[in-house]
Structures are given as structure tokens and as C-alpha cells.
Amino acid sequence: MSTATIERTAPVSRPARVHEPIPMTRLVGVEVSKMFNTRSGFWLLASSGIAAAVATIATVLFAPKDQLGYGNFAGAVGFPMSVILPMIAILAVTSEWSQRTGLTTFTLVPHRGRVIGSKLVATLGVGAVSIALAFAVGALGNVIGSSIAGVPVRWDVSLGSAALIFLADALGMLMGFTLGILIRSSAGAIVGYFVYALVLPAALGTLASFQDWFASRQGWIDFNFSVGNLYDHIPSSKEWAQLGASGMLWLVIPLAVGLWMVRRSEVK
Amino acid sequence: MITVEALTKTYSRFTAVNDVSFSARAGRVTGFLGPNGAGKSTTMRMMVGLTAPTSGTATIKGRAFADLPNPGLEVGVLLDASAQHAGRTGREILGIAQRTMGLPRARVDEMLHKVSLTDEEAERRVKNYSLGMRQRLGIATALIGDPEVLILDEPANGLDPAGIRWMRDLLREYADKGGAVLLSSHLLHEIEVVADDLVVIGNGRIVAQGTKADLLAAAGTLARADRPAELAAALRGAGITCTLNADGSVRTDVGAAAVGQIALQSGIALVELRSADSAGLEEMFLELTATSQRDSTTPSTERSAA
Numbered sequence: 001m002s003t004a005t006i007e008r009t010a011p012v013s014r015p016a017r018v019h020e021p022i023p024m025t026r027l028v029g030v031e032v033s034k035m036f037n038t039r040s041g042f043w044l045l046a047s048s049g050i051a052a053a054v055a056t057i058a059t060v061l062f063a064p065k066d067q068l069g070y071g072n073f074a075g076a077v078g079f080p081m082s083v084i085l086p087m088i089a090i091l092a093v094t095s096e097w098s099q100r101t102g103l104t105t106f107t108l109v110p111h112r113g114r115v116i117g118s119k120l121v122a123t124l125g126v127g128a129v130s131i132a133l134a135f136a137v138g139a140l141g142n143v144i145g146s147s148i149a150g151v152p153v154r155w156d157v158s159l160g161s162a163a164l165i166f167l168a169d170a171l172g173m174l175m176g177f178t179l180g181i182l183i184r185s186s187a188g189a190i191v192g193y194f195v196y197a198l199v200l201p202a203a204l205g206t207l208a209s210f211q212d213w214f215a216s217r218q219g220w221i222d223f224n225f226s227v228g229n230l231y232d233h234i235p236s237s238k239e240w241a242q243l244g245a246s247g248m249l250w251l252v253i254p255l256a257v258g259l260w261m262v263r264r265s266e267v268k
Numbered sequence: 269m270i271t272v273e274a275l276t277k278t279y280s281r282f283t284a285v286n287d288v289s290f291s292a293r294a295g296r297v298t299g300f301l302g303p304n305g306a307g308k309s310t311t312m313r314m315m316v317g318l319t320a321p322t323s324g325t326a327t328i329k330g331r332a333f334a335d336l337p338n339p340g341l342e343v344g345v346l347l348d349a350s351a352q353h354a355g356r357t358g359r360e361i362l363g364i365a366q367r368t369m370g371l372p373r374a375r376v377d378e379m380l381h382k383v384s385l386t387d388e389e390a391e392r393r394v395k396n397y398s399l400g401m402r403q404r405l406g407i408a409t410a411l412i413g414d415p416e417v418l419i420l421d422e423p424a425n426g427l428d429p430a431g432i433r434w435m436r437d438l439l440r441e442y443a444d445k446g447g448a449v450l451l452s453s454h455l456l457h458e459i460e461v462v463a464d465d466l467v468v469i470g471n472g473r474i475v476a477q478g479t480k481a482d483l484l485a486a487a488g489t490l491a492r493a494d495r496p497a498e499l500a501a502a503l504r505g506a507g508i509t510c511t512l513n514a515d516g517s518v519r520t521d522v523g524a525a526a527v528g529q530i531a532l533q534s535g536i537a538l539v540e541l542r543s544a545d546s547a548g549l550e551e552m553f554l555e556l557t558a559t560s561q562r563d564s565t566t567p568s569t570e571r572s573a574a
């Protein structure tokens with residue numbers, strides 16, 4: 001342990017080297033591998049696959065024959081995804097602070113906006129692949145389940161509504177990402193996400209049922225509510241506008257504020 | 269290669285780093301020395317852009333850190349060896365640095381070898397690393413891009429004596445090959461062996477800087493006698509300020525000749541008379557930083573009244 005061989009005995013001054021800037025594609029690749037190579041990250045990703053498989057098997061086993069159809073399978077695999085993907089997004093951001101890896105990350109790349117940007121691309125990429133895989137697992141379950149039950153295979157989900165589920169899951173992930181940037185602590189951001197996803201809908205639902213002025217405006221204000229519509233039906237143009245408005249309030253503005261804070265904050 | 273100019277960092281009303289200027293030159297190890305809370309880490313964080321300075325600038329090879337296109341290839345940084353993801357293996361952590369900098373994969377194994385982490389240790393999660401192993405991994409991360417400048421914050425913490433010796437040799441060789449090393453520590457002993465230049469910080473301010481040789485020369489004389497108290501009294505009688513240390517040695521700022529002369533006149537037999545070197549530097553360090561010390565204890569049991 002005590003000795004080390006140092007191979008070069010080079011001259012005292014070295015020729016000046018010119019370095020290329022780090023390309024964004026490389027940063028995205030590094031961020032993707034950082035999402036996989038921790039134990040927590042690995043199990044989160046693995047659990048999204050496992051959950052999709054379990055949900056599919058459960059649907060095969062328990063769904064009534066006459067109700068077997070891709071809609072059921074997509075719904076079954078979609079729910080665990082909508083919980084796990086935001087967690088993946090949160091940890092991709094917050095581990096830099098909670099695990100203090102930011103000390104290295106932000107010295108190797110002293111532009112925090114670029115680091116966060118590549119995390120965003122990596123997160124959405126991993127999310128898209130996960131959702132596609134889940135859909136594929138669901139499709140496989142639909143084929144196998146229908147043939148076991150001896151009923152014709154039903155594809156009762158339009159491409160349009162599949163795209164909307166995709167969008168809704170991506171927005172959930174972005175919400176997790178935003179909370180991660182705003183709170184910058186794994187535990188805090190995860191709690192924050194569950195407040196957003198579980199506590200707030202109940203509270204705002206109650207408010208809407210008692211207060212007409214809120215009920216008539218909920219779509220414009222309540223992002224979770226507007227995103228929930230995506231799972232349900234193809235939105236009207238008014239609902240798209242509501243999604244945009246509430247998204248501005250819940251996603252775009254907090255993300256901008258969070259980015260501004262991240263760029264100014266001290267990393268230690 | 270590193271130039272720090274008038275760096276200042278103020279937290280609400282507390283000034284952690286106050287108008288700090290110094291430089292670290294190529295081919296030399298610069299020791300950045302100061303007690304806990306003196307502002308060493310804050311200064312180093314400002315140098316690499318992790319903390320925004322309230323005022324002042326830090327440049328590396330004439331450029332701001334953020335303007336380096338691929339900083340890892342030009343500056344090796346180790347600020348806190350414990351700041352790693354506990355769930356990653358040592359090899360994975362090095363791999364992230366290697367990929368970010370765009371280096372060949374083989375560099376990871378080269379570096380593991382260089383810092384004497386075995387293959388088996390490299391596959392362990394960092395959670396199960398000792399502090400010394402984390403320091404080695406941190407050094408490997410700093411060196412992987414073969415940079416010309418190294419910035420290391422207390423890298424000897426947690427290393428065993430053999431590890432400290434290894435680190436010292438590594439940094440020495442690095443500087444001898446033309447690199448600039450800035451190395452912080454709160455322990456004088458750790459730094460004085462390897463440093464060529466010293467920058468001493470206390471309470472956020474630079475209190476002394478220069479080559480180690482110059483600072484040592486200013487450190488005075490150390491004498492031992494079979495009757496130390498009498499020697500101290502004799503020196504004071506001659507109007508010379510001196511300190512009687514707990515170990516029976518007497519230190520003074522005047523030269524050895526003057527001390528010998530007074531001892532002879534007073535009929536006191538000296539058993540040792542030499543330049544105070546590190547003992548003097550230590551004392552100077554404690555004096556210079558005394559106001560920032562949380563403990564007001566001094567190394568001597570008795571201080572000169574004169």
C-alpha cells in the first residue's frame with residue numbers, strides 16, 4: 001500500500017493541450033448510467049419491470065373473461081409506472097445533493113444548467129423506454145391471457161389514448177423532476193410528490209364539491225386534475241388549454257424558479 | 269497556475285473568507301494552512317465554482333474555472349472524499365469521471381492501480397470504504413484526467429502513516445513533473461514536509477505567505493539547557509523575548525549566536541542550540557491564527573512576560 005510506481009518521468013513543462021468541450025450527448029449518457037449504477041436506482045428501474053409483469057399476471061388471473069382486453073392490461077401496468085417513474089426522476093436530481101455527488105459532478109461540468117438539462121433528457125428517455133416496455137408486457141399479457149381464456153384478442157386502446165397515457169406519465173415524471181430541483185433532498189422531494197399525487201387531489205376534490213367557484217375553475221388551477229383527464233378521455237380543446245395553464249402554474253414556473261435557485265446555490 | 273485575487277465570501281453578516289489573494293505556481297506544492305473554520309474549504313469551493321464569491325476572482329491558467337472546456341483534464345479536484353454516492357462501487361465512481369471527461373476505459377484500472385485499490389476493493393460499494401480508501405478513490409478521481417493543476421482539501425485526513433507517506437511522495441513527484449499542487453491542511457506537520465510554499469489563513473484572512481524556507485528562517489532559535497528556567501530568565505534579563513516550552517526547550521526570535529553568548533555569560537550549559545524550524549513554524553502558526561482558535565491554549569506552559 002505504501003509505495004506507488006509513477007511511470008512517467010516526463011519533462012518539467014508540458015506542451016499546452018487544447019481540449020474540446022464536453023458534448024451534451026456524452027453528458028446524457030453519463031446521466032443514464034448514473035440512474036442505473038446505484039443500488040436504489042437499479043431496484044427502482046427493476047421494480048418498474050417487475051411491477052408491470054406482476055400487474056399483467058394478476059390481470060390474466062383475475063380479470064373476468066369477457067372483460068379481457070388491452071385496455072385492462074394497459075391500465076394495470078400503467079398504474080405502477082405512474083408511481084415509480086416520478087421517483088426515478090426525483091432521485092436522478094436529488095442524489096447530487098442528498099448523496100453529495102454534486103461536489104464532483106458540478107466540478108467536472110461547471111455549468112449546472114447543462115447538468116440539469118442532461119438529467120432531464122436522460123430521465124425522459126428512461127421514462128419513455130420504461131413505458132414502452134410496460135405497454136409491451138401488457139400486450140404480451142393480453143395475447144397470452146386471451147388465448148388461455150379462449151376469447152379473441154381485443155385491442156381496445158386507440159393509438160391516440162396510448163399516446164395520452166404516455167404524455168400523462170411523462171408529465172408525472174416532470175412533476176417529480178421539478179420537485180427534486182425545488183427541494184433538492186430525496187426524502188423531502190418524495191414526500192412532496194406524494195402530497196401532490198395523493199393528499200392534494202383529495203383536498204382539492206373536497207374543496208370542489210363544496211365550493212362552486214372552485215369546481216368551475218379546477219381544470220385551470222389543478223394540474224393533477226387536468227393530467228388525470230388524459231387517462232380518461234381525449235381532451236377537448238378547452239381541456240388542453242386547462243392542461244397548459246395549470247402546467248404553467250405547477251411545472252413551468254416552479255421549474256424555472258428551481259433552476260434559478262440551483263444555479264445560485266452553494267454546493268457543499 | 270492558480271491565481272486567487274481578493275476573494276471574499278460573506279454569509280449574511282459573517283465573513284468566512286476575507287480579501288484572500290495568493291497564487292500556486294507550477295512545479296511547486298503550495299500548502300494552504302489554517303485551523304478549523306479558517307476558510308480553506310470555502311476558498312477552494314470558490315476556486316472551482318461551487319460557491320459564488322461575494323467579490324474577487326480565482327483563475328486557473330489565466331481562465332475562470334467555468335471557462336475550462338473540460339475541467340477534469342486541466343484541474344484535478346478533491347474537496348471531500350466522503351461526498352460520494354454510498355451505493356456505487358469505487359470502480360463505478362471512477363468510471364463516471366472517466367466517461368464524463370471522455371477518457372479511455374483503461375484509465376480506470378490504471379488509476380485504481382496507482383492509488384493501490386485492489387480489484388476486489390474496487391468492486392465494493394463506497395458505503396463500505398474506510399475514510400482512507402475514500403481519500404485514495406478521491407485522489408484517483410482527481411488524477412484520472414492527467415491534469416496540470418491539483419486542488420486537494422485535507423487529502424491526508426483518514427490516511428494511515430504509510431498512506432500519508434504515499435500521498436506525500438505522489439504529490440512531490442507530481443510537482444517535480446511541472447504540476448501545480450494546492451493542498452490544504454489544519455496540521456502543520458502534515459504540510460511542511462511536502463510543501464514548497466505556504467499560505468497561512470486564520471479567521472478568513474491570509475496571515476502569512478511565502479516559501480517554506482523564508483518562513484522557517486523567520487522562525488527563530490530553539491535552545492535546551494540542563495536548567496531551562498534559568499536560561500529563560502537569563503534571556504529575559506538580557507531583554508530578549510523567549511518562550512519556555514513544556515518540554516523544557518526555550519524558543520526565541522533572536523539568532524543562535526546571541527543565545528549561546530548569554531548562556532555562556534550566565535554559566536548555563538546548553539545541550540542543544542539550533543534553528544527552531546518546524547517548532548518555530550508551529551508556534552508562529554498558532555500565534556498568527558490565535559485569534560481564530562476556539563481554544564485559547566498555547567503550546568507553552570509559560571509565556572514570556574516581556
Ligand SMILES: Nc1ncnc2c1ncn2[C@@H]1O[C@H](COP(=O)(O)OP(=O)(O)O)[C@@H](O)[C@H]1O
Nearest residue numbers: 279282284302303304305306307308309310311
Ligand atoms: N453556508 C454557510 N453559512 C454560514 N457560515 C458558513 C457557511 N459555510 C461556511 N461557513 C463558515 O465559514 C467558516 C469557514 O469555513 P470553512 O471554509 O469550511 O473552513 P475550513 O475549511 O478552513 O475549516 C466557518 O466558520 C464556517 O462555519
Ligand SMILES: [Mg+2]
Nearest residue numbers: 308309310421
Ligand atoms: Mg475544511
